[in-house]
Amino acid sequence: MLNKLIDTGVNNRLMVVLGLLALIVAGGLILPKLNLDAFPDVTNIQVQINTEARGLASEEVEQLITFPIEAVMYALPDVEEVRSISKTGLSVITVVFKEGTDIYFARQLVFERLQAAREDIPDGIGTPEMGPNTSGLGQVFQYILRSDTPGRYDTMALRSLNDWVVKLLLMPVTGVTEVLSYGGEVRQYQVQINPEQMLSYNLTIKQVVEAIEASNRNAGGWYLDRGAEQLVIRGVGWLRSGEDGLKDLGNIPLKDVDGVAVRVRDVARVGFGPEIRQGAVTLTTRDAQGKPRPLGEVVAGIVLKRMGANTKSTINGIKERLPTIQMALPEGVTLEPVYDQSDLVDKAITTVSKALLEAFVLIIIVLMLFLVNLRASFLVLISVPISIGLALMAMAYWGISANLMSLGGLAIAIGMMVDGSVVMMEHIFTHLTQPDEDHHEVASEQLAEGSQHPYDAAHDRSGMALRIQEAAREVGRPVFFAVLIIIIVFAPLFSLQGVEGKLFQPMAISIVLAMLASLLVALVVVPALATFLFTQGVQHKNSLIMRPLSAVYRPALRAALSWRKMVVTLALALFIGALALLPHLGTEFVPELEEGTINIRVTLAPSSSL
Incomplete structure (x- = not known):
């Protein structure tokens, strides 16, 4: 053949x-x-299920949310492990599948089981959702939003811009599966109840919640024929946004007292306020002279790559979208990249390419000298x-x-x-x-x-x-x-x-x-x-080169053939010596890599306040 x-x-x-x-x-x-990455992705096939349960302690989260979901996940095919973490207000469950399982097939199985698990979770506690389709190396790009003029845009405004402008413009990039927001304050329409006023009008919090929910909805009336036309009938009852929305909230009626409507503004203070925070992001840079320049609190975003996507292509797509995002942001707000995994990919490829080039040059020299x-x-x-x-x-x-x-x-x-x-x-x-x-x-x-x-x-x-x-x-x-x-x-x-x-x-x-x-x-x-x-x-x-090498090799070969036993004994002695030194050889799972970044993690007591 x-x-x-x-x-x-x-x-x-x-x-x-x-x-x-x-x-x-x-x-x-x-x-x-060709997919370019810095390292092989060693993450196993896993699907994460997150449930946010506001106000529940970790014990209630475990009993009411985590356990019902875990119970239905064990019956899935090709499941190797189901592990969970229950924290105050949060349940995180990870379902690990056998190697070789298609990630989308695994997510489909988990999604189907979640429908059954939702029936076992009490209403109003929380809705379980699958986490993003990413891996341990999925954090490929990080950026910050900051205001060039201090005081013009606060952290609440920056967080809103990141959630409703930047994120929506980054999601269509090929390979991006999720954009996470960190830092800043999440804006809320808050109704802060006055207990004394509630008691004077004999109202309960449940009545206030039901009244707000009932007054914030649209209704459809189907069609109305008018001559040769067919008109769409709809009732508009959604609350408006911004300051108008606050007025609408305050005007929602709760009950009548002697013919006078008691409204939300009569028993509560309505306004914008931040969500209870669990974290913050600050940034310090260096100026041209190398002196630290604190920027204070900023809003950060982390772009997650979809599992199996091309890292280099995904980052290139993000970079191509950055000028468009900057144009969509208001004047005075700047988006700055702070981490780009493509730098690490380029360094890895450059290192190997340099080694290949050096080896290629050495091969050329050797071949020319001998052939x-x-x-x-x-x-x-x-x-x-x-x-x-x-x-x-x-x-x-x-x-x-x-x-x-x-x-x-x-x-x-x-x-x-x-x-x-x-x-x-x-x-x-x-x-x-x-x-x-x-x-x-x-x-x-x-x-x-x-x-x-x-x-x-x-x-x-x-x-x-x-x-x-x-x-x-x-x-x-x-x-x-x-x-x-x-x-x-x-x-x-x-x-x-x-x-x-x-x-x-x-x-x-x-x-x-x-x-x-x-x-x-x-x-x-x-x-x-x-x-x-x-x-x-x-x-x-x-x-x-061959002439002096031959002059050395031929006598050495004759001597080795003449002293065969000594040569074999010497080879065995070297082999035994190598085995004796083997236990003293240092071992590591992966080689130490100089990425050029330092990650510092500080752990405080769980009761520490932000």
Whole structure:
């Protein structure tokens, strides 16, 4: 089969060249779609359920909300774990599914079960909702809103702008699943009851709530025929916004006392007020001289990326939307990015790209020094970009992200990619430096030693293509098994499960894809292109590096063969010494990364006031 593959490549060498050109075009179309990330996403398949229960203590939250939801989630298929946290006013339940479960299928199952769980939760306590479809690496972009003129826009106004302007403009960006707001004060229409007035009019809070709810609704009256027209009838009773809304709230009647309407404003103070806060955001920057410049309290937003989305494309889409958002904000309000995960992605890609480039340059130097032929070196070198390009195209097709681990795998494999091509090219080169079998005697009689014109295609029985084909067939099997052994070495990484599997499998996949591509290049591309670059025999040139190396290696080899037992004993001693040092080797789950940021977390007592 390998010989047939080699023969097909040589006999259809023009098609191989056209295939390479098509590969370049396909790479230009497919590679921009490659998902770029900083690290592999090791988050398991999970769906989060959040329920806000205002006023309830953690014990009531556990009994009335958390337990009924947990009870129905255990019956879902492929569920590995259900865990929960019940806090004052908040229930958070996480349903973890087995690896390989489609996230959208998992969310659909949870959504269906939530309908049954809602029936077991008392009315008015809280409505469970699924959390955003994101992962542990989903926080890809963070920004702040601040007022350039102190006092012109307070934190309540900034929070409203973030919730109702910025968020709505960011949500349509491809890859964005949610925008979280932090800091500021959430504006509320507040009715602050006066207990004394309530007692004097013999009213209860329930009556006030029911009156407000009943007075804040629209009603539909269907249609009314008027001649040839059909008019839509509707009753408008919604409260207006802004200051007009406060007036409408205050004018809502509660009851009649001696023919006089008692309104909300008679028993309560109506106005705007902030929601009870549990957190705040402050920011301090440095000026041009490096001095701290406190900006005080600001409003922050965190953009969450949808699970599986392209991190780089998502951030680019957000950046393209920022000028439009700034135009929509009032004068004096500025949106400033404070964290951009694309910087980390660029640093990771730059690091690996630099390693690939350095390795590529070293390979060029080594090949030129040992092969001493520009054409032969070129044929070996093209296996690197072709193999990497094919591997990246396959990763883009299967949705595998290019990150620090997968690109690092390519950096590891770059030296192994050229192994098959080096063996193939060296054997072809050896064949071409000698005349064919029919002309050995003629060559020894007619060609002087060191002649620059050995027998070329004109003297050979079937031309140079046949000699290249025969040379490739002779080393086809060794090249195939050498690459196969390398692939088998990395095969155990595919058996890893959980976090380890998600962390190391991208590296194994990239290496295996690159090695398979390099095997295809060595068996098909190199022999086919050699028929175009070598149209006549070549003269063997001794390398300046090989001569002193051979002078050292030959005596060393003779000495090693003479003292075989000592060499084996020394090797065993080194092996045992390495095993003895192994327990002293430091271990870490992941390498330490210098992202350039510091995260400080301070934990206070639960009763601490903001």
